[in-house]
Amino acid sequence: MQEELNQFQKLGVWHLVYFPKGEKKIGSRWVLRCKRDDRGVIVRNKARLVVQGFKHVEGIYYDELFAPVARLEAIRLFLAFAAHKKFKVFQLDVKSAFLYGSLKKTMYVCQPPGFEDPIHRDQVYLLDKALYGLHQAPRAWYEKLSTHLIEHGFNMGQIDKTLFYREKGKDIILVQIYVDDLIFGSTDEQMCLEFKEVMITKFEMNKIYSRCAKTV
Numbered sequence: 001m002q003e004e005l006n007q008f009q010k011l012g013v014w015h016l017v018y019f020p021k022g023e024k025k026i027g028s029r030w031v032l033r034c035k036r037d038d039r040g041v042i043v044r045n046k047a048r049l050v051v052q053g054f055k056h057v058e059g060i061y062y063d064e065l066f067a068p069v070a071r072l073e074a075i076r077l078f079l080a081f082a083a084h085k086k087f088k089v090f091q092l093d094v095k096s097a098f099l100y101g102s103l104k105k106t107m108y109v110c111q112p113p114g115f116e117d118p119i120h121r122d123q124v125y126l127l128d129k130a131l132y133g134l135h136q137a138p139r140a141w142y143e144k145l146s147t148h149l150i151e152h153g154f155n156m157g158q159i160d161k162t163l164f165y166r167e168k169g170k171d172i173i174l175v176q177i178y179v180d181d182l183i184f185g186s187t188d189e190q191m192c193l194e195f196k197e198v199m200i201t202k203f204e205m206n207k208i209y210s211r212c213a214k215t216v
Helices: 002-011 072-085 136-150 189-200
Strands: 015-016 028-034 042-051 088-094 125-126 163-168 173-180 182-187 205-212
Touching: 002 042, 072 088, 072 173, 072 182, 088 189, 136 163, 136 173, 173 189, 182 189
Parallel strands: none
Antiparallel strands: 015 125, 028 042, 088 182, 088 205, 163 173, 173 182
């Protein structure tokens, strides 16, 4: 739990303020689970602080909530193209991805259970970034990531908004987004290394895996 709150402080997710009269605040709760490996052995006890987004009113600000997500067919096409071009596919996972998204609305959240400030118990947190459980969180994260890629020379697919690409001469790099997971590959491995650096400068990564796409 403390590790999760340390990540909030590192990314500047929120800050304590006095609760204004007439405003509404959202509750928060801890979600605890055991992370297991392929053999079912527990490798980590994980804690996630989420806000009670179910208290949001349905139908309001819908344009701020929808976030494109890669379809399975799109991922299959990506892998088929990688197999055709015979290049290696990498997969990376962004750590605490939703915490990078910026909010357009003012939102107040109750202090997390068990970690209330002993001096300012009557205060609440004003969100500067999105939190897990917020309906706006996926959209805010997608906008942050897509903007970062476009600023570094990537183009967004005209049909599939989760596909980004960049060309350099005869070489090309493709990036497919599925929420906080990304798969990417290039006809030039140097472009993959450059993409890793682009991501590391802005976001913290959990792990980067490599896979070879093969024709079946």
